[in-house]
Amino acid sequence: MTQPEAADNRDKGTIERVSSFVPGLDVILGGGFLRGGLYMIKGTPGMGKTILASQIIYSQEAGQSRTLFVTVLGENHGRMMMHLRSMRFFDEARIPDQVFYISAYGALEDEGLKGLVALIRREVVARGATMLVLDGLSAVEAKAGAEYEMKRFTHDLQTLASATDCTMFLLTTASGTLAAPEHTMVDGLIELRHRSFGSRAERRLLVHKIRGTGYLEGEHAFGISDAGVTVFPRIEALLAMPSLRAPPPTARLSSGVASLDEMFGGGIPAATLTGLVGPSGSGKTTLGLHFLSGSSASEPGLLFGCYEPPERLRYKATTMGFDLAAAEQRGDVEILWYPVGEHILDELAHALLDAVRRRGVKRLVIDGLSGFQQAALEPERIVRFWSALSNELRARDVTTLHTLELQELAGPEIRIPISGIASLAEVMVLVRYVELRSRLYRLISMSKVREGAFDPTIREFEITDAGVVVGKPFEGVEAVLSGMARAVSANAYVASSEASLTVPPDAGTGRTE
Structure with a gap:
C-alpha cells in the first residue's frame, strides 16, 4: 500500500490490519495488528520474544514487506542467525534486501535517546521499512534515566510509525509494573509469561491492551517448536458462544x-x-x-x-x-x-x-x-x-x-x-461389572436420554467375536448396583417389586475388552 492510499484509509476512519501469521495470535488480537501501530512485547529472558518478533516479520508475504531489525545491547546478529536457522519460518535469502539488521548501541551510547531516534528515523525512511523491531528496550529505559525522556522517546517512535505506516514492535524484559510511561503510550502491550504448576510448567501469553479493537482477555497457552510460536486461545474465552447457531436436528x-x-x-x-x-x-x-x-x-x-x-x-x-x-x-x-x-x-x-x-x-x-x-x-x-x-x-x-x-x-x-x-x-x-456365583457379568444401563424415552432396564451384554451383544434384562437378582448381586427365588421375585433382575443360569462367560 502506498502512503497516499494509507492516508486515504485514515481519512475514512479505517486502519488496515497487519496479520502476525502466528497461529492463534490474530484470533486473540481480534484480527491482527493495526498498520502503523506501536506494540510492546515484554517477558523474562528466554520466553521467546525474539522468536515471536522474527516469526512475524519472516512470515509476511515475500516482497510485500521490508523490515528493520534494530538491536541495542542484545544478542549479536551472528548468534541470532545461528539460533533462527533451526526455525522453519526463517528465510536467510531475504537478508539484506527485505530484512535489515543494524546495531544501535553506538548511537545510544554516544548520542543518547535523541541519537537513537534519529538513527531509526533515518533508516526507516531510507529503506522504506514497513515493519520495525527494536530488541533491547530495557537498555533504552536505563539510558533514559528520567521518566520524561522515556515518554518523549516513545512519543517520537509513535509519531514516526504513524507518519510512515511502519508497524513497530518493542521487545523488553518484564519490569514488574504496567504503569511505566512507555506502557501507557503504546498501542498494544503483549506479555509472555512462564507459569509453574508443581513439577510442570507452561508458557502463557497475555494481552494487556490493544487500541482500536476488541481482544480475548486472560492468559492463553503457547508453545515453541521448530515451526515457531503457536498460540492456543483459551477455549472457554474463544467459544463463549458457539460459532454456529441452528435448530437442532431430529435424526x-x-x-x-x-x-x-x-x-x-x-x-x-x-x-x-x-x-x-x-x-x-x-x-x-x-x-x-x-x-x-x-x-x-x-x-x-x-x-x-x-x-x-x-x-x-x-x-x-x-x-x-x-x-x-x-x-x-x-x-x-x-x-x-x-x-x-x-x-x-x-x-x-x-x-x-x-x-x-x-x-x-x-x-x-x-x-x-x-x-x-x-x-x-x-x-x-x-x-x-x-x-x-x-x-x-x-x-x-x-x-x-x-x-x-x-x-x-x-x-x-x-x-x-x-x-x-x-x-x-x-x-x-x-x-459395570457385577459379581454373582463367583463370576463377573457385564451390565449396561442408561441413566438419562434428554431427547426422549428410553429403556431403563439393566441388561447383560457380552463382547463376542461379532462385537457387543446386548441381552435381555438381567432379572431375578437383587443388589445388582452394589456390584455383588444375589439371586432371589422365583416366589420372592414375583412378590418383590424391587427385585427387577434375573441371571440366566447358563449365561455366557464374556471376554475381556
Whole structure:
C-alpha cells in the first residue's frame, strides 16, 4: 500500500490490519495488528520474544514487506542467525534486501535517546521499512534515566510509525509494573509469561491492551517448536458462544449395535453428547468402535484417543469384524492419538476442532475424556472448558460419544471422576461389572436420554467375536448396583417389586475388552 492510499484509509476512519501469521495470535488480537501501530512485547529472558518478533516479520508475504531489525545491547546478529536457522519460518535469502539488521548501541551510547531516534528515523525512511523491531528496550529505559525522556522517546517512535505506516514492535524484559510511561503510550502491550504448576510448567501469553479493537482477555497457552510460536486461545474465552447457531436436528444415529439402539428408542439423538461411563475393561472402547463403524463419506468419523494407540485400535476393530484400516484409507474415519503426557489442554481442543472442521466430522469418539483432565494444569477450568467445547461440537452437528473411566471395578457407589461433567451430556450410559456365583457379568444401563424415552432396564451384554451383544434384562437378582448381586427365588421375585433382575443360569462367560 502506498502512503497516499494509507492516508486515504485514515481519512475514512479505517486502519488496515497487519496479520502476525502466528497461529492463534490474530484470533486473540481480534484480527491482527493495526498498520502503523506501536506494540510492546515484554517477558523474562528466554520466553521467546525474539522468536515471536522474527516469526512475524519472516512470515509476511515475500516482497510485500521490508523490515528493520534494530538491536541495542542484545544478542549479536551472528548468534541470532545461528539460533533462527533451526526455525522453519526463517528465510536467510531475504537478508539484506527485505530484512535489515543494524546495531544501535553506538548511537545510544554516544548520542543518547535523541541519537537513537534519529538513527531509526533515518533508516526507516531510507529503506522504506514497513515493519520495525527494536530488541533491547530495557537498555533504552536505563539510558533514559528520567521518566520524561522515556515518554518523549516513545512519543517520537509513535509519531514516526504513524507518519510512515511502519508497524513497530518493542521487545523488553518484564519490569514488574504496567504503569511505566512507555506502557501507557503504546498501542498494544503483549506479555509472555512462564507459569509453574508443581513439577510442570507452561508458557502463557497475555494481552494487556490493544487500541482500536476488541481482544480475548486472560492468559492463553503457547508453545515453541521448530515451526515457531503457536498460540492456543483459551477455549472457554474463544467459544463463549458457539460459532454456529441452528435448530437442532431430529435424526438419530445408530450406535452400531441394534439391540442397544432399541434401548435408545431408535438410536442416539443426533448432535448430542453421550457419556459412556465404566471401569477399565468393561467394553467402553469396543462400544465406541461400534459407533464409529457407521462412519461413511456422508457421515465422516473421528476417533480422538488418549490411551490405546492406533495399531491396537485397528486390531481390536478387526476382531469384531470392522476393518478400521480400510475405513481410514477410504477417508471415512480418522484417528488422532495424543497419549497422556504433558500436553497443553487447549492444544488438544484446537487439534480436535481443526479435524472436525477439516473433514466435516459427524461421528466423534473421544476415547478417554480423562486425558483432557490430565492435561489441565488448573482443574477448576475443566467444566467451563468442556461446556464450551461440547456446545461447539453440537453446533456443528457432531454426535459425540466420550468414555469416562470409573476407578472402582464394582461397588455400591458410582462416582464420576470429573465433577460436573455428567450434567453436560444429553445421554449417560453406564457399563459395570457385577459379581454373582463367583463370576463377573457385564451390565449396561442408561441413566438419562434428554431427547426422549428410553429403556431403563439393566441388561447383560457380552463382547463376542461379532462385537457387543446386548441381552435381555438381567432379572431375578437383587443388589445388582452394589456390584455383588444375589439371586432371589422365583416366589420372592414375583412378590418383590424391587427385585427387577434375573441371571440366566447358563449365561455366557464374556471376554475381556
